[in-house]
Amino acid sequence: MKAVVYDRYGPPDLLRVEEVPVPSPGAKQVLVEVVATSVNLSDWECLRGSPLYARICGLRSPRRRTLGSDIAGRVAAVGDAVTRFRVDDEVYGDNLQLKGGFAEYTIATEAVLAPKPKELTFADAATLPQAGAIALQGTRGVVAGQRVLINGGGGGSGAFAIQLAKRAGAHVTGIDNAGKLEFMRSLGADEVGDYRCQDFSDFSPFDRILDLVATRSVFACRRALAPGGRYQCVGGAVRTLLPIVTLGALVGRATRRRVGMLAVDLGPPHFEPLAELCRAGEVRIHIDRTFRLEEVPQALSYVGEGRALGKVVVAIVPA
Ligand SMILES: NC(=O)c1ccc[n+]([C@@H]2O[C@H](COP(=O)([O-])OP(=O)(O)OC[C@H]3O[C@@H](n4cnc5c(N)ncnc54)[C@H](OP(=O)(O)O)[C@@H]3O)[C@@H](O)[C@H]2O)c1
Known part of the structure; x- marks a missing residue:
């Protein structure tokens, strides 16, 4: 599968697309075929390793080679102890711990995922988990x-x-x-x-x-x-x-x-109420720009350098 990877903190040009093996889910984990991932300032911070708290992802070099927290996609496989999801379910969530959303597949713990509301596109759903919480x-x-x-x-x-x-x-x-x-x-x-x-x-x-x-x-x-x-x-x-x-x-x-x-609690109970408001048309999702997987460096620069209005999305599977 294709994944955008980096090995040390620094500017966006350290990111590159690589062919890597599709990961296998552990007992309580889900393999997600990613359709869309939204960019958060936290992705930019983990790319740069700055502010210092971003190095919680690894003090000297990043522990996770692929960034991307806010994912939306389809369940491709589940671990033995997963009870809430089945293959082909549409899901979304903030995978802040494991990351990996700037790739065709990623592993997420069952607990960070929620069923994607049918009324929201994958791109819309990907904008909500972190920013919404x-x-x-x-x-x-x-x-x-x-x-x-x-x-x-x-x-x-x-x-x-x-x-x-x-x-x-x-x-x-x-x-x-x-x-x-x-x-x-x-x-x-x-x-x-x-x-x-x-x-x-x-x-x-x-x-x-x-x-x-x-x-x-x-x-x-x-x-x-x-x-x-x-x-x-x-x-x-x-x-x-x-x-x-x-x-x-x-x-x-x-x-x-x-x-x-504010120490923000992350996870479905903390973003699903916003999805409900968006579904009801009471809160608007504004996607400023959508980039392709190969354009993740540009997407991160766009957010990190202060040009994005609202949210920016990477369409892993082009619409
Ligand atoms: N506390 C927690 O538990 C927790 C959990 C998750 C995330 N976070 C943090 O929460 C923040 C979320 O930000 P976000 O995703 O909304 O980021 P964002 O989309 O980049 O929005 C931040 C906005 O602030 C603007 N800005 C920059 N400097 C400013 C200043 N001095 N005064 C006023 N506005 C300024 C930026 O404009 P420019 O474009 O001009 O820079 C940008 O429009 C991140 O720092 C992330 O690390 C915290």
Whole structure:
């Protein structure tokens, strides 16, 4: 089978297409014939080995030679202890631990997969597992009338988060680069700002902040909150995240605010509710571009270098 592989952290040109053996599933694993895989910022981070937390995939060199977490495809074989799926079932899920989605076949643990809703295409389904889990948890508890900031709102998770916060009746501010402002407005953002020339404090105070790419100090995050407000980040440079994780609770509590990192729970219960909303037409899936397997380096660059509006998909089996 064809797989896109790499052996050391670095730029996209380290990726190459290789013929490799089709893997065999273990007892609780499923062999998936991949139809579509969406690109997440986490793929870009694991390619570069940066931020440092991306090296959880291997400190000096990557443990998994093939990236690609968010997969959608058909079950090609199941291990002896698999009970929920049979050959030919259509499935999707976030295979963050084992990865391997930028290939014709990959192995996933049964527990990370869900049956693909018939109404969603494979490409649509592949956009949901990781970004959906982040967006749902990052907007959980938002209520009507709150002022909500989605920092990084024009990317994969942010595009869903803006729509979810709007559905809850919040006043939503989306911040991203200038090329994504119109897109965020089209998703329902009430106010938008360009992070390259504006600070999110220009739009504060907020009751909730979901920060997809943390760059501000823990004190700046607190200052942007209204009394009782909550700031949660999910990614960013380690030097920014560390103070938020270690000092955030303390710094926030002293002023009746909450500042911290959101440890996102992944897996079907955490993304299927979003699939339901998409199926019902209440949340829109925006696929900016679709690439072929041979174009995975370009797909990763497109996301990593800041051009993607919403999600980017690699069609392993061309539509
Ligand atoms: N905490 C957890 O448990 C967990 C689990 C899974 C994933 N994650 C992390 O969650 C994040 C998810 O991001 P995603 O998939 O939504 O990424 P994405 O699609 O790349 O979106 C991120 C957006 O943020 C924008 N951005 C970059 N720097 C910014 C800044 N200083 N201010 C405002 N916006 C900025 C980007 O714009 P540009 O295009 O200009 O760069 C991009 O539009 C990743 O960092 C991933 O590692 C966390």
